[in-house]
Amino acid sequence: MRRRRRLGLLAAVMALTIPLAACGSDSGPPVLTWFINPDDGGQADIAQMCTDEAAGAYTIQTSVLPRDAGGQREQLARRLAANDSSIDLMSLDPPFIPELAEPGFLAPVPDDVAQRVSENVVQGALDGASWQDTLVTVPFWANTQLLWYRKSVAEAAGLDMSQPVTWRQIMDAAESQGKLLGVQGAKAESLTVWINALVESAGGSIIANQAESADQVQLGLDSDAGRQAAEIIGEIGRGPLGGPGLPTANENASLTLFQGDQASFMVNWPFVWSAMNAAVEAGTLDASVVEDTGWAIYPGVNDGEESAPPYGGINIGIGAFSNHVDLAYQAAECIVTPQHQAFYFATNGNPPSNTTAFDDPEVQDAFPMADTIRQSLQQAAPRPQTPYYNEVSLGLQETWHPPASVTPETSPQAATDLITAVLRGDRLL
Amino acid sequence: MTSSATIPAAGTPAATPPQRNGKPRRSERARAEARLGWWLAGPAFVIMLAVTLYPILQALYDSLFRYRLTAPGDREMVWFGNYAVILGDSVFWSALLVTVVITVITVLIELVLGFALALVMHRALTQLRGLLRTAILVPYGIITVVSAFAWFYMFDITSGFVNSWFSWVPGIDADLNWFASQGTSLFVIIASEVWKTTPFISLLLLAGLAQVSGDLEEAAAVDGASWWQRLWRVVIPNMKAAIMVAVLFRALDAFRIFDNVFIMTNGANGTEVLSLLAYRTSIGRLEIGMGSAISVLLFLCVILICFIAIKLFKVDLSSARGGS
Numbered sequence: 010m011r012r013r014r015r016l017g018l019l020a021a022v023m024a025l026t027i028p029l030a031a032c033g034s035d036s037g038p039p040v041l042t043w044f045i046n047p048d049d050g051g052q053a054d055i056a057q058m059c060t061d062e063a064a065g066a067y068t069i070q071t072s073v074l075p076r077d078a079g080g081q082r083e084q085l086a087r088r089l090a091a092n093d094s095s096i097d098l099m100s101l102d103p104p105f106i107p108e109l110a111e112p113g114f115l116a117p118v119p120d121d122v123a124q125r126v127s128e129n130v131v132q133g134a135l136d137g138a139s140w141q142d143t144l145v146t147v148p149f150w151a152n153t154q155l156l157w158y159r160k161s162v163a164e165a166a167g168l169d170m171s172q173p174v175t176w177r178q179i180m181d182a183a184e185s186q187g188k189l190l191g192v193q194g195a196k197a198e199s200l201t202v203w204i205n206a207l208v209e210s211a212g213g214s215i216i217a218n219q220a221e222s223a224d225q226v227q228l229g230l231d232s233d234a235g236r237q238a239a240e241i242i243g244e245i246g247r248g249p250l251g252g253p254g255l256p257t258a259n260e261n262a263s264l265t266l267f268q269g270d271q272a273s274f275m276v277n278w279p280f281v282w283s284a285m286n287a288a289v290e291a292g293t294l295d296a297s298v299v300e301d302t303g304w305a306i307y308p309g310v311n312d313g314e315e316s317a318p319p320y321g322g323i324n325i326g327i328g329a330f331s332n333h334v335d336l337a338y339q340a341a342e343c344i345v346t347p348q349h350q351a352f353y354f355a356t357n358g359n360p361p362s363n364t365t366a367f368d369d370p371e372v373q374d375a376f377p378m379a380d381t382i383r384q385s386l387q388q389a390a391p392r393p394q395t396p397y398y399n400e401v402s403l404g405l406q407e408t409w410h411p412p413a414s415v416t417p418e419t420s421p422q423a424a425t426d427l428i429t430a431v432l433r434g435d436r437l438l
Numbered sequence: 439m440t441s442s443a444t445i446p447a448a449g450t451p452a453a454t455p456p457q458r459n460g461k462p463r464r465s466e467r468a469r470a471e472a473r474l475g476w477w478l479a480g481p482a483f484v485i486m487l488a489v490t491l492y493p494i495l496q497a498l499y500d501s502l503f504r505y506r507l508t509a510p511g512d513r514e515m516v517w518f519g520n521y522a523v524i525l526g527d528s529v530f531w532s533a534l535l536v537t538v539v540i541t542v543i544t545v546l547i548e549l550v551l552g553f554a555l556a557l558v559m560h561r562a563l564t565q566l567r568g569l570l571r572t573a574i575l576v577p578y579g580i581i582t583v584v585s586a587f588a589w590f591y592m593f594d595i596t597s598g599f600v601n602s603w604f605s606w607v608p609g610i611d612a613d614l615n616w617f618a619s620q621g622t623s624l625f626v627i628i629a630s631e632v633w634k635t636t637p638f639i640s641l642l643l644l645a646g647l648a649q650v651s652g653d654l655e656e657a658a659a660v661d662g663a664s665w666w667q668r669l670w671r672v673v674i675p676n677m678k679a680a681i682m683v684a685v686l687f688r689a690l691d692a693f694r695i696f697d698n699v700f701i702m703t704n705g706a707n708g709t710e711v712l713s714l715l716a717y718r719t720s721i722g723r724l725e726i727g728m729g730s731a732i733s734v735l736l737f738l739c740v741i742l743i744c745f746i747a748i749k750l751f752k753v754d755l756s757s758a759r760g761g762s
Contacts, residue, residue, distance in 0.1 A: 087507065090507045111508070112510065253595060253615045254615055256707075257595065257618055400723060403718075410706060411707070434504055
């Protein structure tokens with residue numbers, strides 16, 4: 010008797026709560042939900058433009074994801090693992106694309122769409138949008154790091170910045186002037202970005218193969234390229250070049266350092282240009298700092314060898330469980346037109362993946378370094394492409410931090426051992 | 439996660455005895471009261487089971503699998519394999535050690551500080567008492583994440599002011615990066631934790647102080663006991679129950695520390711704690727099986743603390759509000 014009553018109560022509670030999960034509204038054109046990373050409002054503007062251009066075929070509604078890339082990935086992966094049909098379009102950070110592509114969370118790109126959206130797109134962005142040589146997302150905007158330098162320091166050190174420089178050259182130049190280098194040594198994704206750029210510039214790769222399963226992943230760190238990268242990071246970490254802030258320096262901390270008296274060279278994303286100009290406008294930064302700032306292609310590791318600058322940005326993925334995959338691809342094609350990419354660069358400072366967008370006069374006006382960015386994107390190398398990127402990145406950060414502890418003899422081996430064991434499920438991270 | 443489950447769970451046994459231990463023959467009225475009691479407490483009880491017991495059982499079940507959220511097809515039963523990996527890994531033991539160190543140090547400091555604050559609040563003039571209590575409670579009212587950011591920016595090498603304000607202290611200068619080594623990072627984490635939660639412990643102690651009868655103190659004073667003797671021999675023994683409850687609650691709380699570490703170091707430089715490890719494994723790495731196993735171990739640790747406190751130190755949770 011009592012049991013039955015309790016069961017009835019339980020049923021009543023469930024009956025009350027379950028309908029809350031379901032919801033529906035149907036009338037008018039299909040609404041496509043675009044999960045975007047937070048920006049300065051550019052993606053919402055583009056969504057509105059495409060809604061207008063669609064003339065009633067669909068409406069794009071944006072939904073903002075968490076601020077950091079890790080949080081975005083966590084939310085999307087959890088929703089997609091639960092077959093969430095409300096995800097139509099997603100702004101995806103390239104390193105996490107294989108992880109979502111491998112289990113079939115992304116709707117396949119139709120051949121004709123793939124052909125159209127690849128035209129005139131820089132190589133780095135195409136690589137980052139693909140998994141196992143197939144385009145799985147639509148390239149949208151592409152980011153890359155440049156070498157930013159104080160013209161006065163480079164001149165005083167006698168370094169010719171019209172030619173590509175190497176890490177050795179900028180380290181010697183900064184040291185000769187008693188200045189600090191702006192690099193990212195914090196235990197965070199930015200450290201992986203740095204390590205990857207060094208290893209790729211030295212001609213190696215962190216991951217040697219694009220394996221599907223965890224126990225097949227092979228690391229390429231224990232190589233000459235890996236050891237060269239470790240040597241550069243360790244030397245900056247132990248010597249005076251990094252400064253005391255190096256073990257906790259992220260991109261913003263590097264920018265703060267670069268705006269100070271001890272600035273010399275810094276590797277960083279193009280946002281620093283808008284940030285410094287905004288600071289001058291706000292009166293918090295002296296205009297002479299901006300005038301003294303130059304830019305060049307990311308430093309190389311070996312003399313005479315082209316560098317492989319970091320590649321970042323956002324590509325558009327279409328949810329495999331969406332009810333409107335075809336419309337979503339139409340919308341994605343609209344979002345990534347060169348005009349929209351140029352608009353996004355000029356207003357939000359995020360560089361296009363399409364080379365023709367760089368010729369837009371507004372872009373050239375807002376970013377005098379646009380041509381350097383375009384060249385850097387052509388040379389750029391993506392971070393390791395594997396469904397287990399998160400483990401690889403965290404494993405690197407675990408073994409290559411703090412920078413002062415990095416040595417060519419131990420660090421590449423330690424990272425290889427840890428990441429391999431973690432992927433086999435034998436160790437924790 | 440498991441964390442929110444522990445405190446309500448401790449309360450459940452108290453809810454059941456009147457019903458179960460009732461005498462075989464009860465009056466109609468007693469039975470009606472018991473029925474009413476069930477009707478009143480029942481819905482809350484069901485909801486509590488749904489939101490605490492069910493997730494705990496689910497976590498126990500999940501912890502037996504090797505299961506990654508983005509590779510649902512590869513899910514396989516490994517029995518206690520996850521536990522073997524965790525218990526055999528130095529990452530877990532160092533996280534446990536750091537958690538224990540943070541717990542012990544913060545609770546000790548907070549107990550002393552909190553007791554002093556409780557005494558001040560207790561003895562303060564009646565006109566000042568309200569204002570004083572509010573002032574002391576302000577840190578506790580601040581969201582932990584916000585206080586963690588505030589402390590982080592205070593000590594941060596690029597934006598912080600601590601290095602220049604305290605440059606006269608030996609060992610502190612403009613080049614000291616607090617978050618670059620284990621000792622200094624833990625110092626800031628513990629300091630912010632103490633700042634934030636001392637008010638909580640002092641409130642619990644204040645309730646205990648208020649229970650100590652003034653007659654006892656007066657009698658001791660008449661007998662010639664000094665202030666120190668009265669405190670040590672009369673007041674503290676009489677509020678032992680309140681002290682133990684305060685220590686237990688804070689120890690459970692401190693053991694689950696997450697926000698401060700997450701914001702300030704994110705586990706860098708040997709500051710990883712158990713909650714952060716569980717979070718990074720199940721939420722960050724999407725390893726549901728391994729993460730659940732860490733959560734279960736964290737849960738067991740919390741139960742162990744409760745067990746030690748209740749059985750060995752005989753903390754009576756019901757006496758905190760003046761039961762006995």
